[in-house]
Amino acid sequence: MNEIKTAGARSGRNARVLARTNPAPIYLPTLDRHVGPIDLLDQDGVDRIHNAAMTILETTGIEFRDAIALADWKRAGAQVEGSRVRIGRDMLMDLISTVPPSYRMHARNPRHTIDVGGRNSIFANAYGAPFVYGLDGVRRPSQLADAHNFFKMAQMSQAMHVPGILPVEPQDIPVPQRHLDLVSSALILTDKPIMGSVLDQTAARDTLAMVRIVFGEDFVDQNVVLTSLLNCNTPLVWDETMLESLRVYAAANQPCLLTPFVLAGASAPASPLGGVTLLIAELLAGIAYSQIIRRGCPMVLGVAIMGVSMKTGAPMMGSPEPGLMNLLVGQMARHYKLPWRSCTMWTGSKSPDLQAGFDSANSMWPVLLAGCNFIVHSAGFLEGALAVSYSKWAQDARQLENYHRFFSGLKEENLDALLGDVAQIGPGGHFLGTDHTRENPMQINPLQNNDSFEQWFEDGAKTADEIGRIEAARILDNYVQPPMPGDQAAALAEFVARKRLEYQE
């Protein structure tokens, strides 16, 4: 019932007609940042955080609640007592030294291949919301059809580099089968780089089997075609489920976003320096373990930092301290020469309103200023990540284009030509018709309403929420499915059908 059709290598008549009437979107490449990053610390400050993190790992240590990991650590020479692992700083720094500072993440369509690390940033879809606000604005449990829709919207978005793998948590599909539907539909409905399922090691293995069908076994062994999201239980616990998936992916040379989920003030210290020190300890331990599995496997230092209200205990997005923590994490990631990941565009608001706009922007700016490489949750979140709104998704995706433009920085301009214009136009004139103006068009967000009040009122007085819903419907109407070779499509379908039967037993 949840089957989706693949588009053949030659797309059908309808697809051709659509492609003619709706020109293909202009996809934005990996963002090559020319604004920032901002470093808050001097070398002494970096050393203080580093040394404190090392002291945590050497004295308090960290829990790896997984028998295989404990045996691996023991063999590697760490001090293991029960599930507590204490790691000396020399050993730790040696292990992380083989993580590449950047990697290329391949899409099945090479034009969508991206670079992760260094001065590059990419935007990835929201992840894991159990609720959606539909095209009608009504809140309901997420379904597989929503995941399909968000894959389609990510495919059509100029700036959404990575459709992810779990744009919503589809409540209508049994848990053991979700990854089959999600991974196969992400591969079929988009030709951008996708993420891997981390439900458990079976899901991770199935994900790998499916990308091998599409990319080929040898290619997957030598190239990155997935990046998967694994959480650490802050403070200082890596659990079995996550470590099992990490082993599957690292062995296959596929990086993970190793990410402590931080409620600053609860699961971690409330403060920038203290909180980041704890994170760094957790992260370096996890990344070091990945190198015990497969030396040289790319890996990503990840953070998901929100504040917690000391009054109500609720998570807070868009507040200033997590922003400062992102700046610190970015500086430490550069110190360790590791690509890194953060979260953004989220809000505690229950509707795409003024708060949602402020929270989203106020969580995006620090992340980009911090030089983040892999930016997750780039569109759609409401309710502190519990819900995705079609309207906000469409609005956020357009904002990404503006951030891409700003952080690309200046373009070369011919100032001599400008001087000629000024001399010709003179005082009191205007620049609307000059070559310089035509050659340097300003970016326009088509969802931003800048009409007069009277015009806006006459056109129905639409708020951003309504405009976003209309845009989401428009994107879905215009969606063109990327073609997939017939043998790949058949092999994928066969794999999914076979596994689905297996997991039903």
Add this chain to the structure above:
Amino acid sequence: MNEIKTAGARSGRNARVLARTNPAPIYLPTLDRHVGPIDLLDQDGVDRIHNAAMTILETTGIEFRDAIALADWKRAGAQVEGSRVRIGRDMLMDLISTVPPSYRMHARNPRHTIDVGGRNSIFANAYGAPFVYGLDGVRRPSQLADAHNFFKMAQMSQAMHVPGILPVEPQDIPVPQRHLDLVSSALILTDKPIMGSVLDQTAARDTLAMVRIVFGEDFVDQNVVLTSLLNCNTPLVWDETMLESLRVYAAANQPCLLTPFVLAGASAPASPLGGVTLLIAELLAGIAYSQIIRRGCPMVLGVAIMGVSMKTGAPMMGSPEPGLMNLLVGQMARHYKLPWRSCTMWTGSKSPDLQAGFDSANSMWPVLLAGCNFIVHSAGFLEGALAVSYSKWAQDARQLENYHRFFSGLKEENLDALLGDVAQIGPGGHFLGTDHTRENPMQINPLQNNDSFEQWFEDGAKTADEIGRIEAARILDNYVQPPMPGDQAAALAEFVARKRLEYQE
């Protein structure tokens, strides 16, 4: 009919009761930025803009459409032909060399005195909107009562350093009398530093007369108690009305925010480098002229940059190119060692919705990253600066507190104490009760709703628009008028009454 009562040096019983039940707000000092500024250009880039701007002033020249200014320029040695003034770069750089890099702007209550320039930033109120969205959310022409309300709200806001002088354009007061009502009520209803009227030279003189009543003649001659906003007609025209006011204020040693109003793509080139080059030429010419009036008078390099949609001709706020232009202007201002001013928190939206949040935040971040000193329009704007919303004002003012916190940067933290906590709490624990958490509380925006959907729904499903209106009403209910000595109040009232009669004739 529009008389307002002054609070005596000893406030009345009601004020005392209010002060007890509503503790005085914690006012935020001048923001001492420890994040940024971001410089986009190398020295060569700075030199290119500088040289191109000098070339404009030397070859095309600039219009001063004012007989006195033209005579002043001629006497000073510039080349004057008709209303066109051509200024050599040596003369220009000599003139601007006497502008102080920063100044202290005095409030009648010294605790609200602020610093303008260098690493400092201050937030000033919105300015000049002919329409308001009232406490009921309904749009109507602005009235003097609204100006009074926004002065009161600025007085009560933690982060609104400057209440301004024209928070709205009061349509119910005859134009020649507006400045009397506005300046006197700003002085009476707030004890923060105010701005001066620039309607014409009479209004500027009356403004000075009123601040002299409050601060004393000698004090005003030697200290800054006003900063007033004067616009240049981009491209390359300074008109008579503005120059007359500039002469009045500069002669009195009171700085102005000399500000080309830029629609990038129309009144100036659409591009960052080209647009900023033109602005710099206009600004330096205006600032140089201020030093012919009174050498050493503080003066502020100002910009108000918005984009213009090439599709509709409408101004666009919150788009990326004006953000980049702000970064360039900031770097040039630092090059010339001049304090500078920009605009922010504005939007083309017609309601305090998601677009308004994004536009506002996306115009604030670049301005703060650019190291702007005097940040105008910090709360309330909708409709591309044509309207102020009570709701958005209240919401924006809380956002300012978050920006203040973020840009203040890191605080000193005791990492050794943290290590002790980590050792004691260990893996899997929590940090809610530690001294470190208590001593480093996270900032909470009380208008940000982070409750669960269910809780929020039960509480009436309020959007940010409604929450802002409730907050605005709360601020006005809690307003406490600052006391003013009886003789000052009487002299102000006498001055206003006398002038009002005069302007009625």
